[in-house]
Amino acid sequence: xxxxxxxxxxxxxxxxxxxxxxxxxxxxxxxxxxxxxxxxxxxxxxxxxxxxxxxxxxxxxxxxxxxxxxxxxxxxxxxxxxxxxxxxxxxxxxxxxxxxxxxxxxxxxxxxxxxxxxxxxxxxxxxxxxxxxxxxxxxxxxxxxxxxxxxxxxxxxxxxxxxxxxxxxxxxxxxxxxxxxxxxxxxxxxxxxxxxxxxxxxxxxxxxxxxxxxxxxxxxxxxxxxxxxxxxxxxxxxxxxxxxxxxxxxxxxxxxxxxxxxxxxxxxxxxxxxxxxxxxxxxxxxxxxxxxxxxxxxxxxxxxxxxxxxxxxxxxxxxxxxxxxxxxxxxxxxxxxxxxxxxxxxxxxxxxxxxxxxxxxxxxxxxxxxxxxxxxxxxxxxxxxxxxxxxxxxxxxxxxxxxxxxxxxxxxxxxxxxxxxxxxxxxxxxxxx
Ligand code: NAD
Ligand code: G6P
Ligand code: MN
Ligand code: MN
Numbered sequence: 001x002x003x004x005x006x007x008x009x010x011x012x013x014x015x016x017x018x019x020x021x022x023x024x025x026x027x028x029x030x031x032x033x034x035x036x037x038x039x040x041x042x043x044x045x046x047x048x049x050x051x052x053x054x055x056x057x058x059x060x061x062x063x064x065x066x067x068x069x070x071x072x073x074x075x076x077x078x079x080x081x082x083x084x085x086x087x088x089x090x091x092x093x094x095x096x097x098x099x100x101x102x103x104x105x106x107x108x109x110x111x112x113x114x115x116x117x118x119x120x121x122x123x124x125x126x127x128x129x130x131x132x133x134x135x136x137x138x139x140x141x142x143x144x145x146x147x148x149x150x151x152x153x154x155x156x157x158x159x160x161x162x163x164x165x166x167x168x169x170x171x172x173x174x175x176x177x178x179x180x181x182x183x184x185x186x187x188x189x190x191x192x193x194x195x196x197x198x199x200x201x202x203x204x205x206x207x208x209x210x211x212x213x214x215x216x217x218x219x220x221x222x223x224x225x226x227x228x229x230x231x232x233x234x235x236x237x238x239x240x241x242x243x244x245x246x247x248x249x250x251x252x253x254x255x256x257x258x259x260x261x262x263x264x265x266x267x268x269x270x271x272x273x274x275x276x277x278x279x280x281x282x283x284x285x286x287x288x289x290x291x292x293x294x295x296x297x298x299x300x301x302x303x304x305x306x307x308x309x310x311x312x313x314x315x316x317x318x319x320x321x322x323x324x325x326x327x328x329x330x331x332x333x334x335x336x337x338x339x340x341x342x343x344x345x346x347x348x349x350x351x352x353x354x355x356x357x358x359x360x361x362x363x364x365x366x367x368x369x370x371x372x373x374x375x376x377x378x379x380x381x382x383x384x385x386x387x388x389x390x391x392x393x394x395x396x397x398x399x400x401x402x403x404x405x406x407x408x409x410x411x412x413x414x415x416x417x418x419x420x421x422x423x424x425x426x427x428x429x430x431x432x433x
Contacts, residue, residue, distance in 0.1 A: 001031025009035025167334025
């Protein structure tokens with residue numbers, strides 16, 4: 001049986017991953033699931049572990065649920081380590097969203113200044129985890145969900161010891177679900193060629209039973225028929241002719257770039273009401289934990305689907321199962337480019353459809369991205385690389401450069417204003433600065 005370690009185990013998302021392992025127990029025999037958290041997360045960890053134990057007992061599967069506040073106790077002999085931690089907890093996310101908005105810039109936890117600060121806080125921690133893994137479980141795969149997932153994964157790939165690292169996001173799986181629903185077919189009959197970066201991914205082609213249906217899907221997205229992909233991003237309709245011109249499928253996060261003014265206006269309205277996404281998530285999380293405490297609850301409650309990361313466990317469990325079973329199926333993951341997308345450094349992380357084998361993902365060759373996608377993707381990748389370098393070095397100029405080249409800031413004066421305020425607000429979590 002397998003040993004899985006989940007760091008950030010007190011997350012309200014954990015019942016999802018437990019359900020994922022229960023559903024796949026026959027093909028993926030998990031013997032031990034270790035949930036790791038920090039002292040500040042102890043109450044959440046205990047509540048989630050209680051529910052997890054009731055879930056496995058109810059399902060009748062022999063998965064042992066263990067908890068610890070010391071990850072070094074959990075890591076020895078792990079087969080897979082998944083990361084879903086939030087450095088600074090939700091209060092740090094509230095600041096990531098509110099500080100940029102207070103100056104009139106988009107406040108989002110993975111894009112713009114918010115995502116930048118989350119990277120600065122998180123990269124030192126993921127590199128500590130990487131060092132512990134190299135010592136205690138060098139054979140294990142690190143499956144990272146911690147946002148900004150592309151940058152956090154790239155930090156390990158470029159600066160860490162462990163080369164067995166894969167990033168994940170629920171956006172591609174959400175796009176598969178929404179497009180399958182649009183076409184009224186089962187998701188298993190659909191294949192999308194994904195290429196780009198995390199939260200900056202495009203669907204280049206769509207196949208139903210192997211037949212190219214890209215044209216039809218683009219026409220139907222243009223006419224506004226695609227349903228919601230993730231709960232945390234408002235589904236403002238695209239201009240039909242824009243989608244026809246774009247000629248590839250955008251992800252929900254592209255709205256921050258291609259609908260910047262509307263997104264900012266919506267966020268500013270929420271900001272004034274004290275209803276930023278982070279603040280709503282705080283309320284939602286309190287409701288979820290009230291439910292989780294109920295000793296009669298023995299399955300994942302449907303209310304968890306209100307979180308943006310719903311279905312992340314399907315992405316995690318299908319990836320882990322394909323590695324374990326050497327399936328050679330195709331899945332979108334965040335992996336080292338190695339030439340799959342021309343024009344992006346071969347050591348950078350890209351989000352790309354890959355063949356999943358027991359030795360990891362082998363990205364499909366995508367060539368150069370279409371010109372309409374290439375420019376923005378290149379600019380965001382420059383921002384990501386410079387941000388990672390700033391997070392590792394703690395160098396102020398590098399940090400200022402990163403934020404200035406981000407297209408949602410695009411000004412050295414604005415970048416300095418935001419950077420200084422955000423470094424001060426986060427000083428407890430930035431040992432490198
Ligand atoms: P959360 O605020 O519930 O945090 C999860 C847990 O991490 C908490 O219990 C917290 O105490 C713990 N934690 C904080 N620092 C830690 C550390 N150093 N070591 C171990 N545990 C630590 O967060 P959440 O809303 O469950 O989200 C967790 C993370 O997953 C975030 O980074 C979020 O952005 C990310 N996420 C990613 C995706 C994706 O698509 N990749 C989807 C959902 C969530
Ligand atoms: C999904 C993303 C995650 C993100 C999450 C936010 O869109 O893929 O990367 O963290 O939703 O959801 P939340 O409910 O926390 O706002
Ligand atoms: Mn994501
Ligand atoms: Mn084509």
